[in-house]
Amino acid sequence: xxxxxxxxxxxxxxxxxxxxxxxxxxxxxxxxxxxxxxxxxxxxxxxxxxxxxxxxxxxxxxxxxxxxxxxxxxxxxxxxxxxxxxxxxxxxxxxxxxxxxxxxxxxxxxxxxxxxxxxxxxxxxxxxxxxxxxxxxxxxxxxxxxxxxxxxxxxxxxxxxxxxxxxxxxxxxxxxxxxxxxxxxxxxxxxxxxxxxxxxxxxxxxxxxxxxxxxxxxxxxxxxxxxxxxxxxxxxxxxxxxxxxxxxxxxxxxxxxxxxxxxxxxxxxxxxxxxxxxxx
Ligand code: FPP
Numbered sequence: 116x117x118x119x120x121x122x123x124x125x126x127x128x129x130x131x132x133x134x135x136x137x138x139x140x141x142x143x144x145x146x147x148x149x150x151x152x153x154x155x156x157x158x159x160x161x162x163x164x165x166x167x168x169x170x171x172x173x174x175x176x177x178x179x180x181x182x183x184x185x186x187x188x189x190x191x192x193x194x195x196x197x198x199x200x201x202x203x204x205x206x207x208x209x210x211x212x213x214x215x216x217x218x219x220x221x222x223x224x225x226x227x228x229x230x231x232x233x234x235x236x237x238x239x240x241x242x243x244x245x246x247x248x249x250x251x252x253x254x255x256x257x258x259x260x261x262x263x264x265x266x267x268x269x270x271x272x273x274x275x276x277x278x279x280x281x282x283x284x285x286x287x288x289x290x291x292x293x294x295x296x297x298x299x300x301x302x303x304x305x306x307x308x309x310x311x312x313x314x315x316x317x318x319x320x321x322x323x324x325x326x327x328x329x330x331x332x333x334x335x336x337x338x339x340x341x342x343x344x345x346x347x348x349x350x351x352x353x354x355x356x357x358x359x360x361x362x363x364x365x366x367x368x369x370x371x372x373x374x375x376x377x378x379x380x381x382x383x384x385x386x387x388x389x390x391x392x393x394x395x
Pocket of ligand 1 (some may be wrong): 149150151152153154155168169170171174191192193195198209211213216265316341
């Protein structure tokens with residue numbers, strides 16, 4: 116946070132907004148559905164690819180702002196399992212942009228202590244994109260700052276199905292018993308070591324989850340902004356965090372203003388929840 120205040124232009128709107136945030140109540144993991152690139156381009160009579168190219172600037176700025184704020188993890192939804200339905204030229208543009216981004220920005224990611232990761236069925240991506248991803252993962256593996264997690268060829272249902280198949284494969288190798296708990300199932304998801312998102316941001320005003328992190332967003336606070344992704348800036352991220360800090364997160368329990376006597380049900384509920392290790 117101190118770093119953010121130094122980074123934001125002194126006296127500028129970002130610094131003012133950042134100074135209003137409670138550094139003790141920052142979301143640990145922010146997930147973003149980056150939407151509106153096509154509409155941004157259409158408004159300017161540009162091809163859709165121009166919207167995606169402009170969206171890279173927002174990616175860069177969001178990552179930098181998260182680094183400065185000391186956010187633990189950022190997951191960006193860059194390509195859904197359903198995005199293959201788009202015209203081939205648009206799909207190719209997206210893979211080219213990803214490769215270009217990784218080649219151009221890797222030094223910057225390393226300088227910012229970012230650890231790069233991906234989720235999704237990566238094996239279906241073009242070879243060049245896979246190579247660039249593998250290189251970035253290896254090069255940043257020892258970094259201890261922001262966990263940057265890019266969702267590529269990602270689907271929330273596919274992730275759950277992959278996890279179920281992983282459970283079954285493990286059971287076949289052991290004693291054949293496939294009994295899971297929420298905690299053990301979680302270990303089979305794509306990134307079990309990253310806590311569930313606290314804050315889910317969606318740009319462009321759409322009120323949809325679009326098959327994103329279906330398991331992990333069970334208790335995420337959702338923030339939808341009308342801003343189209345290529346227009347999304349650090350100030351928008353700060354506004355989302357400010358809004359998040361006003362929410363009362365109850366996780367099914369009672370708010371702080373409610374009488375909260377210990378009940379007999381409490382131990383049963385606590386043991387049913389696997390999220391308790393990172394739930395506040
Ligand atoms: C959604 O907008 C956006 C995408 C499907 C792609 C997101 C990709 C980028 C921001 C650039 C590359 C990413 C990285 C990580 C370097 P849309 O095309 O669905 O917009 P629309 O709903 O207005 O048509």
